[in-house]
Amino acid sequence: MKYVIKAAKLFDSINASVIENVEVHIENGKICNISKIDENAKYDCEIFDFSHDAELFVMPGLIDSHLHLAHGGVDAREKDDRDPQVALRMYHNGIRNLLVGVTTQRDCGAKNHIDVCYREGLRLGLINGPRTLICGQPIIATGGHCTYMGRQIDGRDEAAKAVREQLQQRVDFIKLMVTGGVSTPTGYPTTPQMTQEEIEACVQIAHNNNKMVSVHAQGGIGVDWCLDAGVDSIEHGMYLTDGQIDKMVRQGTWYVPTLYAIHAIAVEGAYQEVPMSQMMIDKCAVAFKQHAVSFKKAYDAGVKIAAGTDYKHGALFEELKLMAGYGMPNEKVLQCATWNAAKMLRLDDQIGAIEPGKIADIIVVKGDPLHDISVMSDIKMVMQNGTIVVEEGRLTPTTSYKFYPIQ
Structure with missing residues (x-):
């Protein structure tokens, strides 16, 4: 699956700072690119556009x-x-x-x-x-x-x-x-x-x-x-x-x-x-x-x-x-x-930041936690492994599971 997430504010967890007006490209569960928002670009995938609401804050899971x-x-x-x-x-x-x-x-x-x-x-x-x-x-x-x-x-x-x-x-x-x-x-x-x-x-x-x-x-x-x-x-x-x-x-x-x-x-x-x-x-x-x-x-x-x-x-x-x-x-x-x-946890090569090569664990917060940390209680969306698992408080349950390989 491919997704693009557009963000007015994105938290750079490595440098503890905010990057503004960026889009995150996700494919097969991984972050593959981060760039400035291109309003003229056409994408053949689902787009989550949070760029027009400055109160929505995108950050790592x-x-x-x-x-x-x-x-x-x-x-x-x-x-x-x-x-x-x-x-x-x-x-x-x-x-x-x-x-x-x-x-x-x-x-x-x-x-x-x-x-x-x-x-x-x-x-x-x-x-x-x-x-x-x-x-x-x-x-x-x-x-x-x-x-x-x-x-x-x-x-x-x-x-x-x-x-x-x-x-x-x-x-x-x-x-x-x-x-x-x-x-x-x-x-x-x-x-x-x-x-x-x-x-x-x-x-x-x-x-x-x-x-x-x-x-x-x-x-x-x-x-x-x-x-x-x-x-x-x-x-x-x-x-x-x-x-x-x-x-x-x-x-x-x-x-x-x-x-x-x-x-x-x-x-x-x-x-x-x-x-x-x-x-x-x-x-x-x-x-x-x-x-x-x-x-x-x-x-x-x-x-x-x-x-x-x-x-x-x-x-x-x-x-x-x-x-x-x-x-x-x-x-x-x-x-x-x-x-x-x-x-x-020795997982910093996989998670903990939104950057190319990392697993796409991303959340969207309603509000700016840099100004008011209490807004961390209000989560709009949760993406885990490049899949939306929570949206507006609703869980998307797993519907299938793997089988052990035949020995």
Whole structure:
């Protein structure tokens, strides 16, 4: 299929700037050319003309770099659901993310490798959803954070084996739960649960197999151990010290703050349909203010940042609003959800920008997010892999799927 998209404003995510009055040529799912609009040109393809409305903003598809599709974000009892129910919820949450412009997402853990089946369903075309990177089961200390879905380990050898088990499932990256968390009854965000030796063993095996290591590390000495081991990204990082931030800059470690996840529990947790536990609310009430401080310091210091939501689906715009509210310029915020995220995921040769050779993941926003970031909640159109999948809030469902080749 061939398309031409004409734009009054197009976001250049690589340079965090706007290009005006351009047309994007798309063929066979890829961007093949970008040029100034030629009003006299005749094209033998479908044309989407947004050039006469300065309030329509064309930009790359969004990337949510940290989420858990298995969670609905409201009812903690869902953690005990049977696997088929979890799989259905993953599909539902993926659609919610696609509707708000997320064309790529990184799922940071699910029980029993349900995420492996979800990714396969996407690959075969059985279901709609954002392109998805998976980690399988997060690796955790016995009794540690997220026991309901984690691969529990004790000792260096068991840690290495746990990584190999995830690699056997052909995961895209490895996820570790190093510190406690706001939902952990057995620890706190600043207390380490995995040992330094266990972390090192996991990183060694993952890096030997060219896989990134993403780490749930909210604060304390556990963050230092992760940085010493050479992990690729710190997730959450609510209690980062100046020394840890400095080391992240020097090592090029990525930071995915997930601001909205903590903020939402602190501010809304007691009032949602199924209230959060008082333990979680109390932890987040303390943490979310320090979280903002850590984020501001990390940005000011030059830490590489990508945007992620954690467990609230269809809400990436809420994360972007907080990032902007804490002092990051809007164009840099958009970069965190596009080009930065693509670089962190090592997919910048394929996605994250609108330029020739890239996959045609493109969204149209109603309004100018460089002036008002809140308009990121209003998505007019979503193109994924060169196909229109969402238009005016309506999903175009997949109608056929691939078959496995005959062996």
